[in-house]
Amino acid sequence: MTDSHPTTLVSADALTCIREERILFDELSFDIQAGDIVQIEGPNGAGKTSLLRIIAGLSRPYAGEVLYQGDNITRCRDEFNEDLLYLGHLAGVKSELTAEENLNFSLRISGYDEFEPREILSKVNLTGFEEALAGHLSAGQHRRTALARLWHTNCRIWILDEPFTAIDKKGVEELEQLFLAHADRGGCVIMTTHQDMSKIGDDKLRKIKLDYRFV
């Protein structure tokens, strides 16, 4: 959004992360505004997933803090969680449940009570697989089951760790369009990916670079 007063949704304040006695990043600060699509870049092991987990509040940083609309996320966890949609590189899809049951569960646990699971699944091309156990689906379909939540949410902050893994080209384009629409609605997307994106141009995409450091 090109508002004159962009709202800051999430900001990182001097984050430091240490894993296995290696400093992944040090004093990292940034603000993410409504309407931003942010890609965290860096080689394997640079700390992209660690950074996403810290922003989501799953891990604690060694130093520094993550702010949601100016408040530390550990102090306003309920409001933050209500506004946050996080998809890790583990999809959180139960292989013993069908695609529809999985979606039903993840939407209800996020608090939604009125939705049409079949309609949402059709948006991720899973029509005809609603009754299939997620364990019997292909890797891409498995991933799509998790991604289906993106089509029914009013969370503004999306944190997505490698959302395009195992998704075909057409699916990636659909997701990119969804991200753009989400950013236009005043949301933000924070993600990592190694794939090139065709729809989201460089003008729309903000990048945060992490380097692999030997310290």
Added chain:
Amino acid sequence: MQRGISYTQSFFTLLQRDLRIAVRHRGDIFNPLLFFIMVVTLFPLGVGPEPQMLSRIAPGIIWVAALLASMLSLERLFKADFMDGSLEQMLLSPQPLPILVLAKVIAHWLLTGVPLILIAPLLAVLLNLEQNSYGALMATLALGTPVLSLLGAIGVALTVGLRKGGVLLSLLILPLYIPVLIFATSAIDAAGMNLNYGGQLAIIAAMLVGSLVLAPFAIGASLRVSTN
């Protein structure tokens, strides 16, 4: 896009999901039950079939076997959810974490604790338990096994991130199980001698109420630490 799920609804959503998964994965239910039955039936073979001796040790055997069976089944409580990322989603859910973990623990107890309670009187016959003790046996198991699940879940939550957490888990939670074992067997013994066992039962009930209220918070906090 209304968000109108109440706490009770989210509790039952999770409970229903866990029960459904368990029904599709039946081995998980039968394993602890089979263990319980085997331990109890092997004892008369080991110590000899003398009825008096058996009825003397019956309360202890049944309770120790139930305790170990419950511990054996606990390790899987959060493991699968941790491995496939559902646990992260639960931690980030806008619903209060203690309610969600309470649903998981109760689902676990329904699947592993309740079958033990139902089969226990049958096994008590094999061990020639005193006629008067059956009521006490059922009452202590009904009040005691949920305590085992709730306390054990704290240990499981603390060790879920470890690759080989099994040994640590036993060391962590066995000391917490001992009071339940002492009061339960003492109640059954008292009942066998036609004494009043209300006191012991009240203490186990107090432990149940205490852990029902406090354990979900401890489990939630432990899960946050483990997934850090």
